[in-house]
Amino acid sequence: MLTFLEPKVLWALPLSALPVILHLIFLRRARRQPFSDLTLLRSAFLRSLPATRLRQWLLMLLRCLALAALIAAFARPVIHPLSAAASGAESGLDALILLDTSWSMRAEVRGKPRFELAAAAGLEFLKLLRPADRVAVAGFSKGLDADPGRLIWSESRSAAGEIMSRLKPGWGTTDIGATLRSAYTFLSGDGKRIARRRAILILSDDSRHLLSSLPAAGPSGIEGYDPETILLGLRWDVRVPNAAVRDAAPEAGALAEKTAIAARAEIFGAERPGTSLDAWLRGRRVEQRVLGLDESAARGEVFQFSPQPDGELYGRFELRRDALPADDAYFFSLKVQPRPRVLYLFGHPNAMQAGHAGYFLRKLLADSGRLPYRFDSSDLGRLGQLRVEDYAAIVLDDCRRIPPEAAETLKRFVLRGGGLWIIAGTQAEPETFQGLSALLPARPDAAAVPASDGLKPADDRASESGPHARLRWSDFDLANVSIRRRYLLEPAPEARVLFRDGAGAPLLIERSFGRGRVLLWASSFDVRWSNAALKPVFVALADVSLARLSGYTGSRRWRTVRVGEPILRVWEPGEAAPMRIEVQAPGGRRTSVLVSDRRASYCETREPGLYFLKPASGGEVSALEAYAVNADRSTQESDLRPGPAPWKSLRPAALREDFLLAVYGKEARTGALCLALLLLALETALANPFLASRKGAAAREAS
Amino acid sequence: MRYLDAVALAKLKNLRFDIRRHIAEGHLAGRHRSLRRGFAQEFAEHRAYAPGDEIKRLDWKVYARKERFFVKEYQEEKSLKTYLLLDASGSMGFSSGARLPKWDTACRLTMALAYLVLAEGDAAGMLTFDTAERVFLAPRRGLDNLELMDRTLEGQRPGGETDLASVLRRSAARLPRRSLVFLVSDLLGDARSILALIKAFRARRHEVFALQVLDPSERDLDFDGPVIFESLEDQARLRCEASLLRHAYRELFEKQQRLYQASFDGSGIRYGAFYTDAPWDDALSRFLSIPGFRRC
Numbered sequence: 001m002l003t004f005l006e007p008k009v010l011w012a013l014p015l016s017a018l019p020v021i022l023h024l025i026f027l028r029r030a031r032r033q034p035f036s037d038l039t040l041l042r043s044a045f046l047r048s049l050p051a052t053r054l055r056q057w058l059l060m061l062l063r064c065l066a067l068a069a070l071i072a073a074f075a076r077p078v079i080h081p082l083s084a085a086a087s088g089a090e091s092g093l094d095a096l097i098l099l100d101t102s103w104s105m106r107a108e109v110r111g112k113p114r115f116e117l118a119a120a121a122g123l124e125f126l127k128l129l130r131p132a133d134r135v136a137v138a139g140f141s142k143g144l145d146a147d148p149g150r151l152i153w154s155e156s157r158s159a160a161g162e163i164m165s166r167l168k169p170g171w172g173t174t175d176i177g178a179t180l181r182s183a184y185t186f187l188s189g190d191g192k193r194i195a196r197r198r199a200i201l202i203l204s205d206d207s208r209h210l211l212s213s214l215p216a217a218g219p220s221g222i223e224g225y226d227p228e229t230i231l232l233g234l235r236w237d238v239r240v241p242n243a244a245v246r247d248a249a250p251e252a253g254a255l256a257e258k259t260a261i262a263a264r265a266e267i268f269g270a271e272r273p274g275t276s277l278d279a280w281l282r283g284r285r286v287e288q289r290v291l292g293l294d295e296s297a298a299r300g301e302v303f304q305f306s307p308q309p310d311g312e313l314y315g316r317f318e319l320r321r322d323a324l325p326a327d328d329a330y331f332f333s334l335k336v337q338p339r340p341r342v343l344y345l346f347g348h349p350n351a352m353q354a355g356h357a358g359y360f361l362r363k364l365l366a367d368s369g370r371l372p373y374r375f376d377s378s379d380l381g382r383l384g385q386l387r388v389e390d391y392a393a394i395v396l397d398d399c400r401r402i403p404p405e406a407a408e409t410l411k412r413f414v415l416r417g418g419g420l421w422i423i424a425g426t427q428a429e430p431e432t433f434q435g436l437s438a439l440l441p442a443r444p445d446a447a448a449v450p451a452s453d454g455l456k457p458a459d460d461r462a463s464e465s466g467p468h469a470r471l472r473w474s475d476f477d478l479a480n481v482s483i484r485r486r487y488l489l490e491p492a493p494e495a496r497v498l499f500r501d502g503a504g505a506p507l508l509i510e511r512s513f514g515r516g517r518v519l520l521w522a523s524s525f526d527v528r529w530s531n532a533a534l535k536p537v538f539v540a541l542a543d544v545s546l547a548r549l550s551g552y553t554g555s556r557r558w559r560t561v562r563v564g565e566p567i568l569r570v571w572e573p574g575e576a577a578p579m580r581i582e583v584q585a586p587g588g589r590r591t592s593v594l595v596s597d598r599r600a601s602y603c604e605t606r607e608p609g610l611y612f613l614k615p616a617s618g619g620e621v622s623a624l625e626a627y628a629v630n631a632d633r634s635t636q637e638s639d640l641r642p643g644p645a646p647w648k649s650l651r652p653a654a655l656r657e658d659f660l661l662a663v664y665g666k667e668a669r670t671g672a673l674c675l676a677l678l679l680l681a682l683e684t685a686l687a688n689p690f691l692a693s694r695k696g697a698a699a700r701e702a703s
Numbered sequence: 704m705r706y707l708d709a710v711a712l713a714k715l716k717n718l719r720f721d722i723r724r725h726i727a728e729g730h731l732a733g734r735h736r737s738l739r740r741g742f743a744q745e746f747a748e749h750r751a752y753a754p755g756d757e758i759k760r761l762d763w764k765v766y767a768r769k770e771r772f773f774v775k776e777y778q779e780e781k782s783l784k785t786y787l788l789l790d791a792s793g794s795m796g797f798s799s800g801a802r803l804p805k806w807d808t809a810c811r812l813t814m815a816l817a818y819l820v821l822a823e824g825d826a827a828g829m830l831t832f833d834t835a836e837r838v839f840l841a842p843r844r845g846l847d848n849l850e851l852m853d854r855t856l857e858g859q860r861p862g863g864e865t866d867l868a869s870v871l872r873r874s875a876a877r878l879p880r881r882s883l884v885f886l887v888s889d890l891l892g893d894a895r896s897i898l899a900l901i902k903a904f905r906a907r908r909h910e911v912f913a914l915q916v917l918d919p920s921e922r923d924l925d926f927d928g929p930v931i932f933e934s935l936e937d938q939a940r941l942r943c944e945a946s947l948l949r950h951a952y953r954e955l956f957e958k959q960q961r962l963y964q965a966s967f968d969g970s971g972i973r974y975g976a977f978y979t980d981a982p983w984d985d986a987l988s989r990f991l992s993i994p995g996f997r998r999c
Binding site for chain 2: 034036041
């Protein structure tokens with residue numbers, strides 16, 4: 001069986017009759033030649049008439065055949081080698097067209113997305129099918145978009161074209177192995193497969209990432225592999241260098257009060273000595289770095305971001321736009337718990353002087369910056385002038401008398417969730433804390449001298465969870481902590497003793513009140529009362545205590561998911577969960593999501609970008625939460641470098657030729673040319689009068 | 704003269720047409736000296752009278768001086784009547800390319816032969832013909848006859864069909880026996896009938912010389928492509944591919960020429976083919992130099 005790669009050339013086939021036409025024309029336009037006598041001519045004419053005519057027609061036949069062979073050579077004939085085709089038993093081609101919808105197909109080639117070019121090639125391919133052929137169309141990324149059982153064969157090109165035109169590039173990654181497995185399953189389930197040629201056309205990029213999902217043995221290692229099924233794929237022959245932001249992640253080692261996020265950029269297929277990586281925070285470019293990218297390794301850059309009032313760090317890292325814009329930006333969202341503000345209220349005028357508790361706390365919290373708290377101090381008498389709601393914890397130290405207004409303020413503060421650390425101090429009296437009696441974990445009694453030194457924690461672990469979960473009190477030299485004076489405490493039933501003195505009397509007691517928490521230190525950090533502030537354990541004690549009071553865990557929520565993964569928001573027991581939240585997608589689309597069991601799940605993460613969650617009841621702006629959604633970069637979709645395709649490649653520019661060659665057989669242009677030359681040589685030999693006369697002479701000699 | 708200009712005459716001066724050596728019987732008359740002695744105008748010798756000699760042949764002047772009878776003897780001169788038969792049919796007007804028509808060559812040959820014959824003192828006549836005799840000039844002696852011949856030829860144009868056979872048949876009956884006949888023609892046509900009639904000339908004791916005038920294209924058929932051959936003698940046409948016909952034509956032509964050659968040789972007829980692409984005088988010189996002719 002013979003087909004042609006350039007069938008339009010066959011329209012020139014009537015030209016092969018040119019010798020006959022020319023012969024007739026010239027015969028009609030024969031020149032007149034007067035001649036002396038026609039007797040001999042007539043005799044010669046009659047004598048050579050049969051041979052002449054035979055030779056003449058043979059010559060014309062050879063010329064016609066030579067021309068036809070020449071035209072056929074230009075039409076690029078393809079011989080079908082398969083026996084089925086040769087015997088005519090082949091009843092058609094079953095072509096399964098798989099259009100890659102992964103996000104790497106968004107790469108632009110000469111200003112057009114590869115997906116569009118691949119779809120156009122698919123539509124062009126449909127035109128090549130013959131009436132007896134059938135076609136099925138499916139998109140694929142991580143696998144076939146459609147269940148193989150639901151794929152159907154279509155004999156209508158237009159229907160297949162419509163299916164193809166409905167496919168859009170998505171944000172999935174490519175798994176050609178799984179796709180081919182499903183394709184083979186689909187093909188093997190067809191009952192009419194006998195005597196039908198089968199082909200799978202993969203309309204994708206021929207890049208390395210596509211092939212990485214294949215088994216080491218290639219397509220033959222895929223389950224259900226059918227060697228008789230012809231695998232075809234597009235070959236672009238275009239180098240598409242591409243740079244990408246591979247990922248980003250929170251980074252330790254941030255500068256003071258800053259948050260570090262590391263972004264990694266890489267490039268495939270070229271070197272780019274000077275490209276820029278921009279950091280955008282909340283829609284504003286905050287930093288630009290010049291990077292030198294090469295193929296050897298990804299380049300990491302750490303960006304330091306200033307803390308935001310609401311702790312929401314969201315934005316993107318962006319490279320200069322290139323062939324694949326989809327991976328030039330990497331969105332991030334990091335929820336950083338704000339550093340809690342601690343208010344130190346003192347009642348002793350010398351509290352901030354050296355040797356007093358205020359002095360030590362200021363040194364620890366404000367000057368050293370070692371603990372994640374912002375320290376403010378104030379005289380208790382000025383409490384009314386302060387906004388206590390700005391603080392997460394209040395330390396009340398060394399008061400002789402607490403005004404009722406201050407007590408009420410402190411009480412409301414604790415009720416609303418604040419933490420109050422009461423340090424009994426050196427001048428407290430039994431009436432001092434009368435205004436706070438409702439929230440006190442214990443009632444202080446008279447001051448006394450402990451029988452022995454040392455501190456005894458109720459639990460060696462500083463905390464059951466959180467940043468202090470690994471802290472052990474036994475790591476400190478608690479025996480050398482000397483508590484020279486302390487108040488005797490009578491713990492409330494709901495109170496919990498955290499530390500005791502060397503004699504076992506309660507020293508640090510905790511209780512919850514309202515939504516807040518209260519700690520009571522039964523002594524003072526004044527060096528006259530205790531050397532605890534001079535010991536290393538003081539740092540840990542202050543940190544743990546303030547953390548318990550402020551609820552500060554130092555948590556960072558990396559709110560970054562992949563496209564297709566759900567955004568899951570879970571409200572902690574202490575948080576106020578709304579009934580419904582509203583999710584705003586990057587395109588501006590808003591979706592209302594019901595909060596159920598303090599959980600809300602949003603699954604419509606169809607494209608990369610920043611998704612904003614806020615209570616649907618019109619909550620405060622501070623309640624806005626950002627989630628970053630990025631395309632999956634784990635499969636190196638950004639690597640657009642061409643790889644060794646394990647299938648027969650079709651060039652989009654020469655789709656027809658390559659398809660016919662790959663599916664139907666071997667091109668026989670050289671053979672046709674040789675045939676034409678052979679026929680021309682025969683014609684030349686036959687038309688040579690010298691040869692003819694030699695033959696005649698030989699014949700005469702023989703006679 | 705048109706066909707015998709000064710240049711041609713200069714070339715012919717080196718030629719001589721001496722037929723005597725070829726004619727053993729000496730039956731041809733003219734200035735050619737016969738081996739037999741007889742009574743003619745040129746004195747040979749005196750011999751003594753013998754009974755039976757005619758009285759009128761006695762030389763009385765010798766008797767007066769010597770008183771003895773002597774008879775005068777003369778060298779007998781035989782008169783040679785030459786007939787130049789020139790084919791004036793249409794085929795003689797053929798020419799290919801820039802060559803002269805065969806007619807011109809034939810006329811020049813005829814005039815040259817007439818000159819050579821007349822120069823020997825013989826009588827030369829001329830007959831032009833196509834399907835029938837056109838012009839007949841009776842044999843006459845003297846070079847003055849050349850003028851008449853030339854004028855006659857100048858007024859002739861080849862045309863019409865050839866019926867060489869019937870013309871020759873009639874001519875053979877009309878010409879006196881034992882004449883010298885030059886046939887200048889292309890001899891195209893039915894070769895066998897032509898040969899038969901030429902042999903009939905020979906049977907009437909004519910001495911026949913056949914000069915075949917041909918154009919090279921009639922030998923080579925050097926035409927290409929589709930050609931419609933139109934006969935110059937009739938309205939016949941033949942459409943064919945010349946190149947495809949060439950081989951067979953040449954074969955037939957060669958066969959015909961071989962037939963002429965063999966037949967003429969067998970009949971004692973001198974035969975020569977004259978092609979228009981060669982100088983006619985050279986060809987004539989070669990023709991006269993073949994055995995049977997003597998060159999001066």
